[in-house]
Amino acid sequence: MSTRAAPPPHTGSRPGGRSARIRAAVHRAVEELLTDEADEPLTIPVVAARAGVHATTVYRRWGSVGELLTDVATSRFSGDIVVPDTGSLREDLERYASDLAKDLNDPDTLPLVRATIGTAGDQGASACTGERRQQLQAMLERDQARGNQTPTVERVTDAVIAPLYYRAVFTDQALTPEWTRGLVTNLLPD
């Protein structure tokens, strides 16, 4: 794998076993609380209690709920995605869009995105988009190197990324595979 996962955003001077364990427990507690129907207020004492960690630790490591959510969203949207490289831009985009749709369909993801952009502002929003721009650019540059007429990053963002996020966040319609594939088809007509 070419893209090695970034070290903890917290200037980790000691990412030892215990710290990593606590970090994982807190992240898991946040995701569980977000998916739980019990409308618990998602506050630091609640997160800490569910994670089996003392609230002081969470306050010191993350400081606020916004930074905690940003951290969770960052690690959620940075590691999993693998940029396809099939030799065809259409195929690449279809796979990429399908992966993104699958990701956004995950029951954990939608509440996380909503809470993050609602609590963490600009920083949280950019954490939710992750590195999609760079990933798109990689696919487009490969296609351009093949000598094809390649759309811009902006165009692909508007035609593929934006509808996926919009439909997931603002509507209750499902992100079906057919609809997702249709986005690429509308962008790249035969």
Place this chain on the structure above:
Amino acid sequence: MSTRAAPPPHTGSRPGGRSARIRAAVHRAVEELLTDEADEPLTIPVVAARAGVHATTVYRRWGSVGELLTDVATSRFSGDIVVPDTGSLREDLERYASDLAKDLNDPDTLPLVRATIGTAGDQGASACTGERRQQLQAMLERDQARGNQTPTVERVTDAVIAPLYYRAVFTDQALTPEWTRGLVTNLLPD
């Protein structure tokens, strides 16, 4: 100052002068707090204090911050928009998209949208989209009645509405008029 903004008899059995005045003050306080850089926690006592109203009133009328935000977002996204009717679908969509872009560029709007979908969940999200689907459908039906080949509501949503919302909420790029017009051009090529 007598800003009679046409108090609509939204809900309640007694929409008298005082209730409307309080409602307007609370709405205004929410918007001010959302735009203020002072990261005040946007809680009911804070909103009530800034509105010059006692917190008990806000608790009883709205119940929670989520419902309050949903109410603010609903009245923010329901009244202002006028569906264009120029006789040309392209012209209609360009005006509609331009109005929407102007609306989303308002410094009040972005924090309101983010906070609403982050706090009020599905209900808040649908409040932020308002009645766009019906408005789109009205324009499309008129175009279809003219005997043209009209795109579907879904297609227009994906091509115009979604990029506007996505760019406003998730990125820090500006919603320029040229880019907004380009969305319609990509949807309706000559």
Place this chain on the structure above:
DNA sequence: CCATTAACGCATCGATCACTGCGAGAATCA
């Protein structure tokens, strides 16, 4: 114009939150 009643102001209470020293335990480096 007056009775009715919905809506608001006020005082208050328990629960929880955000935060802070201080000591103990674990990870890192010599």
Place this chain on the structure above:
DNA sequence: TGATTCTCGCAGTGATCGATGCGTTAATGG
């Protein structure tokens, strides 16, 4: 391995939140 220091657990505190009971004000209908 031993010393250092980064990190976590613990107990406690002021502040604020969410909610309730009661009296008062004002909007509504006859």
